Amino acid sequence: MSQYVIRRLGLAAVQLAVVGTIVFFLIRLIPGDPARASLGESATEEQVAAARQAMRLNEPLMGQFFGFWGRLLKGDLGTSLISGRPVMQDLPSRLANSLELVLLALAIAVLIGVLLGRIAATHADRPADHLLVGGSIFGISLPVFVIGTLLLLVFTFWIPILPPRRFVTPWADPLGHLQILILPVITLAGAACAVITRMTRAAMLETLSADYVRTARAKGVAEKMVVRRHALRTALVPVVAVTTVELTTLIGGTVLVETIFGWPGISSLLMNAVGQRDYPVIQAVVLATATVVILVNLIGDMAVRTLDPRTTES
């Protein structure tokens, strides 16, 4: 296992290097000038040229490229071209804000999704199953921005039990923080929950008709034990795999959720940076997000290998 982890970490380093390189060149291909973004619309061409000089944007591209990697290897993610702040000053807290949303949403989606999937599978072709399958289609097909806006409309104006609040830290106001978490977390969890429900149902239907489950039943094992110990446990292997994929989808979903609910996460940082062509911030955010996705995939793969030794053999 340790060899596997070392190999995967080595591969992760290569993947990050490729991502960093692609992002470095790709963002510079987009039309638009960070110097102009930093000066506002009334800036003259001479002023824009002076700002480009000050931002060292006129230096040869390859010089900038190697400078970026050189600084990165020393742990320096650079300084924002627009705000003048070191990227490391803002990145950790913004990343943590997003991860808080995503991980909470995932935990809720897994707990509820597996529970509902199990109910649907054990009640196959009965009203509960139809209701859950129909509901999950609804959850999958509704875009995040529709769910978010509807939740905001319902719980802010129609039934004002969750009025919009200013962003507060869990330290300053734990209850207030919990309150502002509810709607964005539900919004994010909705689609993931639906996917996990369907996946659990499908996997369990397969395992419930497997030979070993029939054998367990023939041996007189109680149905509850058959479902819990034999069917569900095996069915969870593909669920773990799909959960890994869902986590990366959730990270993408934060772009809209953070906008709708004014959540100061990494996606809104990236959106602003792209709008202003703030190259160091874009590079840092993409690398940080890629690191999270790669690590999550690694953890997911390790979990699957632990659960199902057949994957190790293959």
Next chain:
Amino acid sequence: MGALSRRSFITASAAIAGAAVSSAIVSGCGNPTALPNSANEVRPGAAGTPSRGGILYFGLSTDPANFDPHVSTGAASDYLRQLAYNSLLQFDSNGEITGDLAEEYGFTDPRTYVVRLRQGVKFHDGSPLTADDVVFSIRRMQDKATAASSAPLLAGIVDVVAGDPRTVEMRLAEPDVALPFALALPPTLIVSKRWIESGANPKTTVMGTGPFRLVERIPGVATTYERFDSYFEPDLPYLNGIVFQPMGDDYARVTALRAATVDMIDYVPATHVDVIQRNPQLQFASDKNFGFGYVGFDLAQKPFDDVRVRKAVAMSIDRDAVLDTAFLGHGVAMNGSLMPQDFAPYATKFAGAMPYDPDQARSLLRQAGVEGLRAPMVTTSSYSVIFRPAQAMLPSLRSSGLDIDLVPQEWLTFRASVTNKEFPVHAWGTAPKFGDPASLADFLGSTGVLAKTFSFSDPEIDRLLSEGKKTADPSLRMEIYADIERRTLDLVPFTYTVRREQGEAFHTYVKGYAHPPKGAWTGTALRRTWLERSQ
């Protein structure tokens, strides 16, 4: 198969939730420092006087790029600058020029402007303001490396000297009666020479003479200001603090105001003006003079080098329909001069000078030999105040036989397209820098930033603009600028569409705020704002 019980499954889910909590802990390390709870308390003033204390929560349409006092990136960022710094002059609630750091000011002769500073003004670090700081600030703005927003307007100052610790003298290459406007603009702020020379980074830190000083800024989250106790204006500021929270989404900003999550917002979208005006708990302070939309032509590209074609486009725009569709009627259709009546009394003379006349437009296109002209028009989808009118004018353009293909682009891509003149026509929106016809130079002078995007240069207009700057007699000045507007309507390097209503909305318990109808978009009224009660 490895063992996985329900318990271990729940444990795994709990571990994910635990990681989320850990994230919350980490996020707490980089999030806003709250002002003390006691700062929220509002103490009623004596009868007829403003209450004191409280914190104003302000939902800001744009998260300011940085704090550089001399580089404006928009009206929203100017609010922050003007609360921490002062200018020599400012625009009062009616938009008239009045002193800010200057106690006395004026031309001693057409080429010399003298300012006498107030006594007892201190910077946030306790050091006194001197004439040397003013001289340094003006030179910093003139320095090309600063890329100051007011630099083009201060270019006529050939020398600036400190007569004594409280007197500053500016000598001009030629008379410029619009100089006081430049000195009152939001990004013409005075900084501490010693502070800047000490190596401080004015992009990330703030140290001015203004009524508030910076507590903390977390980009994308909040910028927190607290009261500066040694502020020079007696009794000001009334508030203990102001917290600016960026809320880029129009709907989210208005929702936050309606739900009293914030006390005040800027940049009320036209689609929400009615909702706000109907709400008895809210107030709306606005103008219909500054922000406007226009269609610009690249005069170097055929067939727009032909004035008949440009005029045909101008006469094909149903401005009333654009106003109704794009801004629900909240604004003014611009079928005459560029300058509004409040800035230029001559404006009434031009009312209806550019009518909606599809028949005449078709005739002009026929004369120019480009009937059924097909052309791409670039605009930006990033700002609704630009995109909506661009979309709304398409039906009337098409009814005149013009086949205009609207190309929406993201803001900086659009800017690059316009600067590089990649399209023959563009739809944009902007505002005059200040409320005086001298600001026409930006649009029409051959060195004007926007005139360059039209490839426009006219020696006669340049001569008139130069004459306008030198002419002190108000009625004579207006005649000169009326001539410029007349010539612009003849040459049509660009055609203006609608002037939108723009302003701030706030709860009725927010007092003392005013939106000047002229002068400039300025945030100085926030210095005098107070809360009637605690939120």
